[in-house]
Amino acid sequence: MSLPSTPSIETLTPEAVAKTIDHALLRPDMTVDEVIEGCRLCAKYQTASVCVKPCNVKIAADVLQGTGVDVGTVIGFPHGNTPAHVKVCEALAAIDDGAVELDMVLNIGHLKSGRFDEVRNEIQVLTVAAKGKLPTCCVKVILECSLLTDEEKITACKLSEDAGADYVKTSTGFSTGGATIADLKLMRANTNPSTTRVKASGGIRTLDFLIECLQAGADRIGASATAAIVDEMRARKAAESKCQ
Template sequence: MSSSFIDSLTPEQVAGTIDHALLRPDMTTEQVVAGCRLCAEYQTASVCVRPCDVALAASVLAGTAVQVGTVIGFPHGTTSTQAKVAESIQALDDGATELDMVLNIGRLKSGDLAYVQKDIHDVVQAAKRKLPTCCVKVILECSLLTDDEKVAACKAAQDAGADYVKTSTGFSTGGATVADLKLMRGCTDPERVHVKASGGIRTLDDLLACLQASADRIGASATAAIVDEMRARKAPDAA
């Protein structure tokens, strides 16, 4: 990893790339509140909570710059398009400003790209009508796909108007890899679509490797440890 790349980043910039994930099914309300407060303290890009927690997160983070995100069709992507649209509208009504939707993996692997693209398109259109500034990210679940399928998924997401393509849910057989990030960046227009790395990013070095591979956002739950490590490396006596 390039030392000049690391030297060019500040702890604040690192925190500003993170979508802090609060998605475990066993999380208590108290843990969600604590996680949102951590986001406010560290000034992350966003918090990504379960759909049932959106209103709570929006309340806790009111008055901060932290965006409230949630997941749609999570974690398998197999709910109907109509259900994904309804879930998206409800999330926006509850205070979300970012949506991470799972594409229909089975339809993608069946070669039904028209279905996959329309599924994404309908969510994007509904979200943008409801909140024009809404950011829609499309989760591919790369560990279940061939490289050709990843490319097809990225192109479908781009053509459907998505803002991001994202590697993983963090709840399948694998997470973000540098190879996948480079592939996703290489087959999309950087002026139209951003790339989010998610899944298995637990250390600062993991995060930096993803950023160097052209990721724009990082999904992580080890936010405090990652940013604190960056602060330690940047400390005057670290050298």
């Protein structure tokens, strides 16, 4: 489902809002029952995907089979410190379990150390391996913007794009900050919209902020407040209809 050129309450529908959301089920203390409940919520609201911990990919894939909701997971989460070959193994195992979207954390320390070739190569090796196993696999690179300077964010965007990633993503939601409008505008301005999309994640709990993120250039939203956001959109649309 494509977004309107100017996303707003007036131009969006509840269904379109839901299809921008990767519903996050990543809390370290989350139980299997909570994961299953969250996946059923995704099926009910028809989100773009669910993003679960690697250990829960198979569970999510079983629950969501035939629903039209994709299963995603995280790689090198939450700090990006595992070696490249371990991230690749993690990615391939996740695909075997049913994941079709991979949100990988880049090596933040190596980026800040100026080891750009290593950062690019890590993303590229994982992307090539994942797409070699599953050509339709979607690879998103988490920058963790709250830990980076603007110059480092721009460099990370360009390295990710050069490496063939499908998305650049603001945050894990488990560091010192989440998505900001300034970061989204910066990321959008420094990637090619025809090849590289932008995902906003971290602290997006309201419909108004979700729409602000879309207006700033986000194509996908990572959120756990899916029901509240979509229900608010439905309520506003219903109120809008009554006023007409």
